[in-house]
Amino acid sequence: MKASALSLQELLAQAEGQDIVQVRAALDRAGMDLEDTATQVQDLHAKLLTTKAALDKIDGTAKASAAEQRAAEAAARLSTLIGDYASARLASAILSDVIETYQERHQEPMLARASELFSAITGGKFTRVAADFEEEKRVLVVVRDDGRRERIPALSSGRRDQLFLALRLAAIESHVASQGPVPVVVDDIVINFDDAAASATFKVLADLSQKTQVLFFTHHEHLLERATNALGTENFKAHAL
Known part of the structure; x- marks a missing residue:
């Protein structure tokens, strides 16, 4: 990995107790390190194959000995890079989990309050605003008083305006509670x-x-x-x- 890359332990230490902006920045760095290491692995693997191919074509002279040495060095470097690549992937996965946990911890109370506000504005026709998953992505849905769930695009423009107002007011209340x-x-x-x-x-x-x-x-x-x-x-x- 490049000299500026952080170790797995350093990444996790940064994530512990930090705000979400810093964690996202750490995740971005981990992603760049991951791409950089993957490129190095590919390049070195190609070099190793080339060296081995050259080694097969020469006899047991000094040239063969030098080629064997280069192949051994390339293999050792490749092993190190594969370990770095695995660490970068693990760091990226853990930091993604940190962000998801943060979002759940902070968004769920706001969604609960938005649910109350949306229900009040709609006269109880909708009872809840919830996070759902669609193609592995979190999306908002609303729940009608009869339990039916609806995606936001299915709502009328007026209902969408009321929902977005409820979400904004819930966010404002959260800000007022924490910041004044x-x-x-x-x-x-x-x-x-x-x-x-x-x-x-x-x-x-x-x-x-x-x-x-x-x-x-x-x-x-x-x-x-x-x-x-x-x-x-x-x-x-x-x-x-």
Whole structure:
């Protein structure tokens, strides 16, 4: 492996207790080391075959002895590189597991909260947002109140907007909980929602406003009426610009 490559122990030490950005960087380096070592293995194997072929064509003179020495050195180097290649593959696999564990640990609580928000916005028509696997890749699915699972592309555009809003709000709540309040600014996000979904969304935003400031911009007077009907005038302040 190249001189700058990290050993398996060093890679694992870096992964232990580090944030996900550093782990991803370590995984990228392991991947590059893996490619570099694989190339060296291929090149050296070709060289070894060439040397052995040359050795077969010469007699027992000094040239044969030198060729045998080169073949032995190439074989020893190839053995070392194969060991390095195996270590790089193992490091890459372990770091991938670290990333997957991190994602599960941090995404599952956010998906649980997004499920609650999506259920609230849709009036209980959808009960859960979950991670599923499709061709070995994690994809989002939603679960209806009757238990049917649906892929995101199968949803109507309005439902997708509501789902993405639930996911964004769950991420914002997570950020506020860990980093502190930040203003949340939204612009006509319920314009394409029906009355029930719009009213539910205003209630969700009102709950969020207990944790951080929420600014809702709209050009539509009827949305002010919806907010008033959903929250009452005492739970928000309207300003005309």
